[in-house]
Each structure stands twice: as C-alpha cells, then as structure tokens.
Amino acid sequence: MNDEEWALVRDLLPVPGWLAGRNGRPEGYCHRQMIDAIRYLVDNGIKWRSMPSDFPPWPRVYAFFARWRDTGLVAEVHDRLRDAVRVAEGRDQEPSAAIVDSQSVKADATVALTSRGFDVGKKANGRKRHLLTDTLGLLLDVLVTPASTTDRDAARILLGVTLDIVRRSDDTRGFEVLPRRWAVERSFAWCLRSRRLARDYERRTDTSEALILWSMTMLTSRRVTARHQGPAQMRAV
Template sequence: MYAFFARWRDAGLVAELHDRLRGAVRDAAGRDQEPSAAVIDSQSVKADATVALAARGFDAGKKINGRKRHLLTDTLGLLLAVLVTPASTTDRDAARLLLTAARDRFERLTRVWADGGYTGHLIDWSAAQLGVVLDIVRRNDDISGFQVLPRRWVVERSFAWCLRSRRMVRDYERRTDTSEAVICWSMTVPMSRRLAGQRQQRRAPAAGEAA
C-alpha cells in the first residue's frame, strides 16, 4: 500500500488529486478556482524516531523537538501550499519559500493574513518582490485567555482538519516531501465529504414530494 502511495507522490498525483478537489469545492461555493487572498500559519509537531536528526529541529517557543508544518490556505480553509521543515525553522524564513511558490501558481493572489510571527522585513519583502500585501492580525493584549481572531481562525481550523487523521498527530516520515504529500492526502477527506454532502442535498426530495 505504501509503495502505491509513493508512486503517486513521486508522480505528483497526490497533489493533482488534491488541487482538482479544491477547485471543485471552490466552484461549488461560487468562488473562482484561483484565490486572491490567503491565510498563512505554522504548526510544530513532535517527530517519531524514524525521522533523522538532520531532518528535525527544536522549536524553543513551543518546546517541541520535531518538524514544523507551514500551511497557506484560502479563505475557506482549503490548502493552497504546504512546506514541512525542521521545527527550528522560523516562520519568516519558511514564508519566503511558501509565498514565492504560491505566487508562481496563483497569479491572482495579492493578500495574505498572518500572525505576529511574520512581522518585520517579510512584510516589505513580500510587497516588493511578490506584490503581495502581508496583513498582520494581532492579538488584543487587553483580553486574556482564548480569542477567535479574524481570518487567523481559518487556518487554525485547517490544522484541526489535518489532525483528525491519526498519522498527522506527529511526523513519522523520513522525507519531508512525504510529509507534505500526507498533509495533502488528509485534506482530501474534508473536501470529499463537503462535495458529497452538497450532492446529497441537491438530490434530496423537496417537502411534499415523493421520496
């Protein structure tokens, strides 16, 4: 079974399947297949013993030894781009790579929301080099406890969708491109369910009609 998955990964079929589903979901939602706005964030996860020392790192902020998943999603929470790095990689350094790759694929992309970890030179760089406005959504320091922040909650929900797959609870993969493919694969599940639910609603008989 893994050999089958590896062939799909190397041929780019996992990414192609994911992207086609994303386009179908956006079509069903009345959106253009190519987004003009996105949300970026990262998540540090522990790495299993199968992950080599050279492919992992330590996130001092989260106190996690493992890898970091960098996601760029559209405003529906659908995955646009993913990058897996050692957990020691800063959000700003990874964002340069992720945003560059995304801008090459999505020409309409002009605005990205992010948290305070992406402040600094990255804002000027993304505007000058990519033509993308990086909008920092800051937490209100006057409010204690959990806050639902505008736009940022979208990508947080995407991380939650990924974690519904047991394999995503930590990183087990030797190769980072395998980790990225697994993330794409896990994101096909909520998209498939959304499309299936919409199809069932269209087929459901109206009130007063025979079933």
C-alpha cells in the same frame, strides 16, 4: 469511499500513461483499492506493514503512494477536488486572499536529526507544518520544515505576494479569535482528525507533506459528495 464519492473522485483522477498511449503498463490493482488503502492508513494512523489483508499488499500500496508523491499526482488530485469545493460554494477557483500559519508537532524516533528541530515557543522537538489556505480553510500549499524554522522564513518559500501579518495585542491573555487566522487554525484541526498526523513519523519531509494532502483530499472529496447529495449530508461533513 462509497460509490457516490468514488464516482466523483474517479472523474478527477489523472489518466494513466498506458491508457493515454504513453509508456507503462496497466496497474495490478484498481485505483479505488489503492486510494482507499492510503486513506485508511492516514485516517487510522497504522503502520504500512499493518495494512489489513482486505487491501492490496502494503508494498504495492506504498509504491503507489510514493509514485504519486514523487510525480505530484496527489497534489494534482487534491487541487482539482479543492477547486470543485470552491465552485460548489459559489467561489472562483482562484482565491483572491490566503492565510498562512504553522503548527509544531513532535517527531518520532524515525525522523532524522537533519530534518527536525526544537521550537522554543511551543517546547516541541520535531517538525513544523506550514499551511497556506484560502478563506474557507481549504489547502493551497503545504511545507514541512524542522520545528526551529521561523514562520517568516517559511512564508518566503510559500509566498511571493504581499503579507498582512495579523498580530495579537500586547495586553491579551489566553486565546483570542483573530481576523482570518481562525480559518487556518480550523484547517490544522481538520488535519489532526487523521491519526497518522498526530505526530510526525516520516523520514522525509515530502512524505509528511503528501500525507497532509491525502488528509485534505478526504475532506474535500466528502464535501463535494455531500454537496451533490443535499444539505442534510452537507451538515454532517
């Protein structure tokens, strides 16, 4: 992160327990170092053990990642950044409509058989990412399942509201832009810019979900920063 981006992200970070008078002790490394290391891993698709030496040691970075995953802090930071983008776009923080769709990705050998499946339609042996986004394509929720899971079953977990299913017409051939669905398709494309997400390498599905959140956090933090810097930078994001 550059200094402008860090200045915005820092104000949205949760207050550490030790600083708020709760239990715990100060971190050995500052949050900016840890967050930059995780973003580097997600963006460039490296292994944890391949963390460059100018970042903190990889076990410390992974411990930070796991703690934020397990306590929901990465989701909290992501949601705050998403809300900031919506406000900057002139929208309410709470969206009135949402879009859900899925993407099947191949799984690496590290993914256990119990958490992978075969998507007959996409001919993919791996996992399926289910994204719930607003109409801007910003992430509202994410669920990672075996690729054999149907979209309808996953939607029951993600949603508790009325569904409006957008279907293709029977005589359509090839790609067709469908109402609203293009927004979530673009979100999948945004995620695939992060090389760690080109394939599912994670042993746990909640780790896969956390990496998607980190990927979208990079997008939202850059968009918020660009909004503060001016329209020229916004067009480049």
